[in-house]
Amino acid sequence: MVLNEQFENDPDFNKQIDRQKWQFCTGKVGSMDSHKVVAAIETAAKRNGIIKADLYRELHALYHAIIEALHGVTRGQVQLGTILRTVGLRFALVRGNPYDNEEEGEWLAIALYGTIGAPVKGLEHETIGLGVNHI
Amino acid sequence: MVLNEQFENDPDFNKQIDRQKWQFCTGKVGSMDSHKVVAAIETAAKRNGIIKADLYRELHALYHAIIEALHGVTRGQVQLGTILRTVGLRFALVRGNPYDNEEEGEWLAIALYGTIGAPVKGLEHETIGLGVNHI
Amino acid sequence: MVLNEQFENDPDFNKQIDRQKWQFCTGKVGSMDSHKVVAAIETAAKRNGIIKADLYRELHALYHAIIEALHGVTRGQVQLGTILRTVGLRFALVRGNPYDNEEEGEWLAIALYGTIGAPVKGLEHETIGLGVNHI
Amino acid sequence: MVLNEQFENDPDFNKQIDRQKWQFCTGKVGSMDSHKVVAAIETAAKRNGIIKADLYRELHALYHAIIEALHGVTRGQVQLGTILRTVGLRFALVRGNPYDNEEEGEWLAIALYGTIGAPVKGLEHETIGLGVNHI
Amino acid sequence: MVLNEQFENDPDFNKQIDRQKWQFCTGKVGSMDSHKVVAAIETAAKRNGIIKADLYRELHALYHAIIEALHGVTRGQVQLGTILRTVGLRFALVRGNPYDNEEEGEWLAIALYGTIGAPVKGLEHETIGLGVNHI
Amino acid sequence: MVLNEQFENDPDFNKQIDRQKWQFCTGKVGSMDSHKVVAAIETAAKRNGIIKADLYRELHALYHAIIEALHGVTRGQVQLGTILRTVGLRFALVRGNPYDNEEEGEWLAIALYGTIGAPVKGLEHETIGLGVNHI
Ligand SMILES: [Mg+2]
Ligand SMILES: [Mg+2]
Ligand SMILES: [Mg+2]
Numbered sequence: 001m002v003l004n005e006q007f008e009n010d011p012d013f014n015k016q017i018d019r020q021k022w023q024f025c026t027g028k029v030g031s032m033d034s035h036k037v038v039a040a041i042e043t044a045a046k047r048n049g050i051i052k053a054d055l056y057r058e059l060h061a062l063y064h065a066i067i068e069a070l071h072g073v074t075r076g077q078v079q080l081g082t083i084l085r086t087v088g089l090r091f092a093l094v095r096g097n098p099y100d101n102e103e104e105g106e107w108l109a110i111a112l113y114g115t116i117g118a119p120v121k122g123l124e125h126e127t128i129g130l131g132v133n134h135i
Numbered sequence: 136m137v138l139n140e141q142f143e144n145d146p147d148f149n150k151q152i153d154r155q156k157w158q159f160c161t162g163k164v165g166s167m168d169s170h171k172v173v174a175a176i177e178t179a180a181k182r183n184g185i186i187k188a189d190l191y192r193e194l195h196a197l198y199h200a201i202i203e204a205l206h207g208v209t210r211g212q213v214q215l216g217t218i219l220r221t222v223g224l225r226f227a228l229v230r231g232n233p234y235d236n237e238e239e240g241e242w243l244a245i246a247l248y249g250t251i252g253a254p255v256k257g258l259e260h261e262t263i264g265l266g267v268n269h270i
Numbered sequence: 271m272v273l274n275e276q277f278e279n280d281p282d283f284n285k286q287i288d289r290q291k292w293q294f295c296t297g298k299v300g301s302m303d304s305h306k307v308v309a310a311i312e313t314a315a316k317r318n319g320i321i322k323a324d325l326y327r328e329l330h331a332l333y334h335a336i337i338e339a340l341h342g343v344t345r346g347q348v349q350l351g352t353i354l355r356t357v358g359l360r361f362a363l364v365r366g367n368p369y370d371n372e373e374e375g376e377w378l379a380i381a382l383y384g385t386i387g388a389p390v391k392g393l394e395h396e397t398i399g400l401g402v403n404h405i
Numbered sequence: 406m407v408l409n410e411q412f413e414n415d416p417d418f419n420k421q422i423d424r425q426k427w428q429f430c431t432g433k434v435g436s437m438d439s440h441k442v443v444a445a446i447e448t449a450a451k452r453n454g455i456i457k458a459d460l461y462r463e464l465h466a467l468y469h470a471i472i473e474a475l476h477g478v479t480r481g482q483v484q485l486g487t488i489l490r491t492v493g494l495r496f497a498l499v500r501g502n503p504y505d506n507e508e509e510g511e512w513l514a515i516a517l518y519g520t521i522g523a524p525v526k527g528l529e530h531e532t533i534g535l536g537v538n539h540i
Numbered sequence: 541m542v543l544n545e546q547f548e549n550d551p552d553f554n555k556q557i558d559r560q561k562w563q564f565c566t567g568k569v570g571s572m573d574s575h576k577v578v579a580a581i582e583t584a585a586k587r588n589g590i591i592k593a594d595l596y597r598e599l600h601a602l603y604h605a606i607i608e609a610l611h612g613v614t615r616g617q618v619q620l621g622t623i624l625r626t627v628g629l630r631f632a633l634v635r636g637n638p639y640d641n642e643e644e645g646e647w648l649a650i651a652l653y654g655t656i657g658a659p660v661k662g663l664e665h666e667t668i669g670l671g672v673n674h675i
Numbered sequence: 676m677v678l679n680e681q682f683e684n685d686p687d688f689n690k691q692i693d694r695q696k697w698q699f700c701t702g703k704v705g706s707m708d709s710h711k712v713v714a715a716i717e718t719a720a721k722r723n724g725i726i727k728a729d730l731y732r733e734l735h736a737l738y739h740a741i742i743e744a745l746h747g748v749t750r751g752q753v754q755l756g757t758i759l760r761t762v763g764l765r766f767a768l769v770r771g772n773p774y775d776n777e778e779e780g781e782w783l784a785i786a787l788y789g790t791i792g793a794p795v796k797g798l799e800h801e802t803i804g805l806g807v808n809h810i
């Protein structure tokens with residue numbers, strides 16, 4: 001379940017995704033509101049059919065994966081504008097079974113990569129987060 | 136400041152590191168003790184001359200970067216064995232100035248990538264963390 | 271100090287409360303704003319005479335009990351709408367001395383029970399929290 | 406998914422569990438080591454067939470449910486002896502589908518109830534926690 | 541309730557403490573074990589009669605005040621040796637009523653001041669914490 | 676790097692600051708919005724020349740020091756109005772080298788002292804926080 005933004009347009013990576021029958025989508029979100037980051041990823045997941053919008057089970061798996069990924073991005077408080085910082089993030093969502101055992105079923109991984117910093121362009125540094133959940 | 140374990144043996148990446156006069160080292164650590172993860176990274180940083188061992192300033196920068204990276208890995212509690220989980224991590228340390236302005240001086244980035252899970256081989260999933268600090 | 275919403279209309283429970291000279295009130299609150307949950311419980315406590323509104327000592331005891339109970343409800347970040355989730359909660363407040371030793375004085379317990387989830391009806395699961403403080 | 410220790414020996418409750426084909430087990434654990442609390446619940450879950458011991462998917466669901474429940478018990482730091490406190494807990498595990506829609510599949514709930522306090526008998530108060538996860 | 545280590549030997553401060561019938565004690569603790577910091581303060585409080593050792597109410601008030609003060613010292617995780625750091629702290633405990641209204645009763649304040657850092661002398665910086673609770 | 680609001684008008688303290696070529700400023704902020712507390716301190720630091728407004732390196736050092744200091748003030752969640760509380764704080768910023776070794780370079784300390792409590796005058800208690808960072 002290698003989730004890495006650099007691979008998005010890499011034909012080898014896409015072949016691997018296809019061969020394994022994994023589902024994959026990417027997107028971007030920039031915001032000072034942490035709830036908008038969550039919403040943007042959830043919307044992308046639904047629109048791209050990564051999760052079924054009407055099954056709570058799937059949204060629940062995605063939600064907790066997103067919050068886990070945000071821990072990596074925010075490192076301490078899952079807060080952005082409330083502590084005067086903003087993010088510009090690319091995200092990648094993968095759904096599939098990364099384990100050898102078929103019974104492990106489907107898993108979901110959400111990777112976040114971008115910048116976090118003051119709400120002034122350039123006053124920021126890189127940030128990363130990964131959330132993984134069974135679905 | 137692209138920190139990515141896949142690039143370790145990539146000649147293009149190494150050229151980029153060299154051209155920019157950045158310092159770089161990598162290592163591995165597996166443990167249920169979070170303090171051993173911290174220690175392994177600190178030791179690698181000192182041995183490879185990424186930080187000066189006798190300057191608190193540099194150790195302070197590294198320490199906080201490590202703890203930030205561990206937030207991504209642990210997603211909520213910076214605890215491993217105390218909540219019955221273990222990690223197997225590769226880490227990469229880069230020191231240099233990723234900004235256009237030379238006055239921004241040196242920065243340090245520590246990337247962690249590996250697995251986290253139950254203390255039983257295979258019962259684990261991927262995890263990532265990135266800590267960035269000025270030095 | 272058994273605090274349980276199922277007992278609210280249970281005559282046995284009410285007798286026990288009376289016999290022990292405990293004070294008791296219940297209420298409901300649904301919100302995406304965590305401060306509204308805190309406010310609803312504080313208001314109920316004041317209106318029902320569980321705490322004296324003009325004594326900071328009593329509000330302080332209640333406030334910390336509420337925040338502790340919210341830890342159980344939110345499990346990691348005491349945040350609701352800011353991370354795109356909402357709660358529908360019933361709460362019960364009890365004031366009294368649950369210890370054998372009279373010198374232990376009065377204590378306050380706040381129990382929260384309900385649902386937490388996406389701001390869409392049905393996309394939610396159960397949640398519970400208990401805060402206990404001396405008063 | 407009513408999880409409540411009072412119901413353990415309640416025939417009505419057991420009938421409801423049976424009728425819904427839910428799986429159910431209970432246990433006790435007292436410790437100053439948070440990892441022992443996690444281990445005791447995992448062991449009970451495996452021994453009682455609530456989860457399949459060799460499927461990481463199921464252990465992963467359980468693990469995160471336990472940690473969520475411990476947030477309610479510990480209210481801030483998922484730590485016990487390391488901050489000089491101990492717990493005496495009863496726990497109940499239920500596995501089943503509490504939703505009307507069959508497609509929601511199986512969920513797991515872990516409820517914790519007991520006392521937390523100083524490592525001296527009597528110097529403690531009640532504590533509760535609930536963790537819920539899809540499985 | 542001004543709690544400040546510089547005042548310990550200040551006759552003006554001591555007069556103020558006396559005039560207000562406040563109780564006061566100080567001590568020192570250095571450790572990599574956070575539970576030893578808690579224990580040292582609890583022991584000092586009992587030995588100096590700041591709290592009654594056999595009343596859970598008073599220990600409960602003190603315990604939560606200590607943990608709050610440790611948040612200031614540790615800034616994020618109430619952990620020391622488990623994340624490879626140590627503290628050297630002086631502490632001051634005051635018990636009294638800092639409010640004009642006598643009904644506010646007694647309160648407890650615990651101030652911590654010292655250094656936190658790597659387990660190597662000199663590789664450390666200053667740290668402070670204050671916990672306040674009604675008793 | 677003794678940071679203490681009582682010293683602000685103390686000639687001895689000011690002499691010490693001058694002799695050591697340290698930079699120093701103070702200010703006040705009261706708010707229910709944690710981002711306004713951060714902003715007020717950042718603005719004071721820039722206006723008083725404690726940090727260079729156009730160097731991210733310096734803002735980054737300050738930002739993390741502020742967030743660390745807020746941990747002491749908020750003791751658990753770096754949140755104010757969102758959990759129905761407000762602060763009235765004085766702050767002091769010092770920049771200089773508190774170590775014997777000149778190579779340790781410049782450090783920054785931010786001390787916060789004031790009250791935290793319900794958004795009603797008087798229903799509050801004292802609070803303190805200190806953040807220290809290399810710059
Ligand atoms: Mg996991
Ligand atoms: Mg940063
Ligand atoms: Mg307590």
Ligand SMILES: [Mg+2]
Nearest residue numbers: 060064395537
């Ligand atoms: Mg959930």
Ligand SMILES: [Mg+2]
Nearest residue numbers: 330334672800
């Ligand atoms: Mg308080």
Ligand SMILES: [Mg+2]
Nearest residue numbers: 195199665807
């Ligand atoms: Mg530090």
